[in-house]
Amino acid sequence: MKRLLASIHDVSPRFEGEVDLLLDRLAPHVGQRLAMLVVPDHWGGAPITPAFGARLRGWASAGIEMFVHGWFHRDDSAHRGLAAVKARRMTAGEGEFLGLDHEEALARMRRGKALVEDATGRAAAGFIAPAWLYSDGARAALADAGFALAEDHAHVWAPGGATLAKGPVITWASRSTPRALSSLAAAAVLRHTLHPLPTVRIAVHPGDVTRPELLRSIDRTFAAFAARRRPAAYADLLAERRASISA
Template identity: 30%
Template sequence: MPEPADCPSMLLVLHDVAPETWPDYQPFVEAIDALGKIPMTWLVVPDFHKRNALEQAPGFRLMLDRRLQRGDEMALHGYFHADDSPPPRSPRDYFMRRIYTWEGEFYSLDQAQARQRLEAGIDLFRRYDWPLAGFVAPAWLMSDGTRQALRQLPLRYTSDPQHIFQLPDFTPIAAPGLVWSARSRWRRGLSKVLCDVREARLRQAPVIRLGLHPVDMRHGFSRRYWLQTVQRLLCQGREPMTKSTWLASRHAR
């Protein structure tokens, strides 16, 4: 039998995890749990949109504690998950921060600002005795200052839509992903088509990342897609892992 490190892998990643979004995710998580032991990576926001402070949500923190006990992983996902920097001043910045997303919190921060928020998130994880290896910027957008700050902090990885980067030197590792834009009916339909095509192309890929968002869970069409995709990848023999476990398995080969 092949060792886990030699098996193709699947990384199930829940974005934007916060007290406000847990009701969206809960039925899906329960459906995944019913399939067996499938570890997940939870991208946790310390104070989602400045109205979901984890310090004020003991029941939610207890749920996360239990997920860690099941073998799941938590990663830091911004701090506020909201772009509160001064208004954009160039056409490119306007597009990235007002059309592409309003949530690119780390897109325009300088090194000191980025480090302050990263350290605040690290301190919060330490306070609750939550292991922390990774940081994922909201919308995967990082300024040069954010990258400089990450090189100086005790984190092991970050990522963009198609790579996981080992820190502190940002060594890229191909980790292609599937992700939806589910805000409208036409976006959901297009996402289904594009992801079906991409999954077929990735059939021989060593790893596939599934990047889920709360809005995906609010529509039966997209929610069923993700559950069926997990089931399909499991039937194809893919080993479900957290990001940290997958990275560790690469070094164990």
């Protein structure tokens, strides 16, 4: 049976209530078979507290995969050329790893990995950059940091290894009405066109709960895929790759 990968982004004490609402929203479709993308210190003002760390440990114990999702989730780099276009068009100052060199990217990845693993008592599932945006240095740092999995808008891959899944992530934008409308249109198209893919990825964000029309679209999108697919873990992709190599 084909796979459905679900994820909640921007998991942080800053958005604890929103994360709870999203968990409840996704539960009828995937239960707790999903991933959380944890931000260690969202915009430098929401560090992981002991109480929130305990919640992360509980969610991980229930089977939720924990990814490191940057460090600050805020982009403080000065960009030029194509990177400047991506920073302006694809996110609102949140592409933290788009402008980092290898050394700084690696340092933040290692710090984030240590924090998430200490909180959960388990190995981090992987790393996903904020806004799915990476510099070349950041991409190179993934393997050096010891991450088993990474993801961007179009792929899931094993750093230093193979591509494990292809196809666009279905996601929504909430920061302005034009972007929300555009994401609604994209979701409507993708929930009809992505069925041939072996793996479909759906990602939700805390801001989605602020717009009822986005929540309705999220419900419709999960319902469209959940009936035909099994909720899966990102780690399943890696396990299946290893099994195919050894067969």
